[in-house]
Amino acid sequence: MPKQAARPKPVIAEPAVVKNGGATLASEAYQRLREDIINAVLVPGSKLRVQELCTRYGMGQSPIREALNRLVRDGLASLSDHKGFSVTSLSRAHLESLTKTRCWVNEIALRESMLNGDSAWEEGVVLAYHRLTRNPRRASAQPGGVRVDGTYNSSGEQAHRAFHTSLISACGSPWLIDLCEQLFDAADRYRHLARATSSRTARPRGDEHKLLVDAVVARDVDRAVAVLKKHFSRTHELARGQLSDDPA
Amino acid sequence: MPKQAARPKPVIAEPAVVKNGGATLASEAYQRLREDIINAVLVPGSKLRVQELCTRYGMGQSPIREALNRLVRDGLASLSDHKGFSVTSLSRAHLESLTKTRCWVNEIALRESMLNGDSAWEEGVVLAYHRLTRNPRRASAQPGGVRVDGTYNSSGEQAHRAFHTSLISACGSPWLIDLCEQLFDAADRYRHLARATSSRTARPRGDEHKLLVDAVVARDVDRAVAVLKKHFSRTHELARGQLSDDPA
DNA sequence: GACTTTCAAATAATCGACAAAAATGAATTA
DNA sequence: TAATTCATTTTTGTCGATTATTTGAAAGTC
Numbered sequence: 001m002p003k004q005a006a007r008p009k010p011v012i013a014e015p016a017v018v019k020n021g022g023a024t025l026a027s028e029a030y031q032r033l034r035e036d037i038i039n040a041v042l043v044p045g046s047k048l049r050v051q052e053l054c055t056r057y058g059m060g061q062s063p064i065r066e067a068l069n070r071l072v073r074d075g076l077a078s079l080s081d082h083k084g085f086s087v088t089s090l091s092r093a094h095l096e097s098l099t100k101t102r103c104w105v106n107e108i109a110l111r112e113s114m115l116n117g118d119s120a121w122e123e124g125v126v127l128a129y130h131r132l133t134r135n136p137r138r139a140s141a142q143p144g145g146v147r148v149d150g151t152y153n154s155s156g157e158q159a160h161r162a163f164h165t166s167l168i169s170a171c172g173s174p175w176l177i178d179l180c181e182q183l184f185d186a187a188d189r190y191r192h193l194a195r196a197t198s199s200r201t202a203r204p205r206g207d208e209h210k211l212l213v214d215a216v217v218a219r220d221v222d223r224a225v226a227v228l229k230k231h232f233s234r235t236h237e238l239a240r241g242q243l244s245d246d247p248a
Numbered sequence: 249m250p251k252q253a254a255r256p257k258p259v260i261a262e263p264a265v266v267k268n269g270g271a272t273l274a275s276e277a278y279q280r281l282r283e284d285i286i287n288a289v290l291v292p293g294s295k296l297r298v299q300e301l302c303t304r305y306g307m308g309q310s311p312i313r314e315a316l317n318r319l320v321r322d323g324l325a326s327l328s329d330h331k332g333f334s335v336t337s338l339s340r341a342h343l344e345s346l347t348k349t350r351c352w353v354n355e356i357a358l359r360e361s362m363l364n365g366d367s368a369w370e371e372g373v374v375l376a377y378h379r380l381t382r383n384p385r386r387a388s389a390q391p392g393g394v395r396v397d398g399t400y401n402s403s404g405e406q407a408h409r410a411f412h413t414s415l416i417s418a419c420g421s422p423w424l425i426d427l428c429e430q431l432f433d434a435a436d437r438y439r440h441l442a443r444a445t446s447s448r449t450a451r452p453r454g455d456e457h458k459l460l461v462d463a464v465v466a467r468d469v470d471r472a473v474a475v476l477k478k479h480f481s482r483t484h485e486l487a488r489g490q491l492s493d494d495p496a
Numbered sequence: 497g498a499c500t501t502t503c504a505a506a507t508a509a510t511c512g513a514c515a516a517a518a519a520t521g522a523a524t525t526a
Numbered sequence: 527t528a529a530t531t532c533a534t535t536t537t538t539g540t541c542g543a544t545t546a547t548t549t550g551a552a553a554g555t556c
Contacts, residue, residue, distance in 0.1 A: 022329065022330075023329050024329045024330060024508090024509065024510090025509075025510070026317075026509075026510090027329055049536095049537070049538095050537075050538075051536095051537075059510085059511095060510060060511050060512080061510090061511080061512085062310075062313075062509075062510050062511070063509080063510070065310075065314065065538095065539090066313065066314065066317045066509090069274075069314045069317040069318050070317050070318070070320060070321050072318060072321075073318050073320075073321030073322055074321055075426075081270065081271050081272045081275055081538095081539095082270070082272065082516085082517055082518070082537095082538065082539080083517090083518070083519095083537095083538080084518095084537070084538060084539095085538095094422075097420075097421040097422050097423045097424075098423050100420070100421050100423075100424075101421045101423040101424045101427070104356045104360075104424065105353065105356075105424075105427070108352045108353075108356070112352075172345075172348070173345040173348050173349045174342075174345050175345045175346050175348075175349040175431070175434075176345075176348075176349045176352065176353075178323075179349070179353070179427055179430075182427075183423070186423075272538090272539060272540090273539075273540070274539075274540090297506095297507070297508090298507080298508075299506095299507080307540085307541095308540055308541050308542080309540090309541080309542090310539075310540050310541070311539080311540070313508095313509090314539090329508095329509095330507095330508065330509075330546085330547055330548070331507090331508080331547090331548070332507070332508055332509095332548095333508095
């Protein structure tokens with residue numbers, strides 16, 4: 001069937017109205033739920049009722065349910081058979097365990113990374129730091145702590161994560177990087193918790209990141225590790241105050 | 249409305265016909281799929297078609313789909329939006345990364361555990377070892393390598409896992425223990441792969457476990473760590489031969 | 497002959513409704 | 527008052543069917 005003339009090959013077909021970036025609803029729900037839990041929009045320990053979430057995110061039960069199942073394995077949500085999902089609760093004991101583990105695992109990752117990292121890696125770290133300083137962070141959390149619904153991961157948050165990942169990116173093991181990112185996510189929840197309440201404790205923390213970069217470019221492994229651990233410990237202390245001893 | 253006589257409070261009510269252990273279909277599917285992937289019944293890299301799995305496990309799409317979503321976050325299955333699920337494939341590079349990470353992370357865990365562990369912990373290790381030797385393992389894999397469908401995790405496999413967990417159980421961080429278990433699962437896939445093909449390479453490995461226990465009760469940290477790393481390396485070598493360089 | 501385009505079959509994703517279990521709360525009893 | 531029972535209601539878990547997307551093969555074009 002001959003089509004008329006020489007329709008000039010629709011370059012890419014401009015996919016009409018692309019709802020999302022080609023992602024599925026379930027993936028979108030996963031991302032948004034993940035953000036909302038990490039950013040403490042959904043409060044730790046609270047129940048995650050499926051129908052509520054359906055109206056909140058404007059989709060059916062199936063995608064929500066799939067997203068929740070993924071979150072369970074991230075440790076962000078908990079599931080009890082026949083009793084449903086809830087936001088994994090935070091506690092001092094949990095934080096304690098988390099911080100210790102972060103120190104242990106990240107020390108290895110950073111040491112290996114500094115051992116193997118070439119100049120390209122080093123430049124990646126410097127670049128990531130630059131981006132971190134350019135983006136003000138806390139873009140999502142207004143002074144009053146109010147957050148506009150529907151706000152996604154601020155670029156500042158992403159820059160922070162990217163910086164920490166860049167540090168260990170040359171460790172030579174994707175597995176190790178993955179573990180560190182899991183730990184980072186978990187820690188982020190505590191960071192946001194601390195920020196939400198005491199907003200005047202705002203960071204003289206740009207400094208800490210600078211110290212890290214300095215140690216890295218100086219190739220002083222021990223100093224870098226020490227600074228990193230100190231960094232973790234500060235986050236720990238900030239969040240600690242907001243928590244009771246008993247989980248929930 | 250008076251009920252007759254003094255019905256002696258139905259002790260626990262004997263729940264008629266409990267299909268499963270009170271678990272949901274989704275949880276059952278999750279467990280079975282997990283086993284089947286770890287035990288290499290489902291071959292690495294192959295597609296996981298939902299309908300196939302429905303007939304295989306005798307349930308609807310919903311529970312299967314939920315189970316698959318959980319597996320994704322375990323790293324056992326992979327999901328590409330709109331293209332569905334598949335069994336995460338194995339490769340030399342992946343194994344390499346995994347083994348390195350196991351050595352690093354388990355070293356920390358074991359060191360800490362031996363530092364903190366009291367005699368109760370020590371007894372736990374000895375007990376776990378005893379159970380390991382009592383259960384022949386490979387109960388699920390017949391000499392011919394054939395596996396009866398529907399077979400669940402053999403008690404031998406469980407004993408092996410329990411032994412390794414007992415070693416690090418006193419490390420003082422649930423997070424770290426969890427990470428080690430993730431790594432253990434991933435490694436188990438390679439172990440089964442190796443076993444499936446070369447069944448005569450069967451273990452003089454009870455020995456390695458014995459050496460571990462000896463080092464632990466002797467409280468010789470460095471020796472224990474060395475043995476553990478060697479143990480990991482051997483698994484690595486066994487599986488390595490079965491793999492091509494290119495993943496899939 | 498190699499490369500598109502088209503179309504049909506297969507598969508994935510989502511919806512809406514139903515069934516099963518747990519939480520809620522008022523009425524009853526000790 | 528405190529505890530127990532039972533019916534009501536909410537919420538979870540599952541199914542079947544519908545819609546959207548990809549895959550693969552046949553037809554067409556340069």
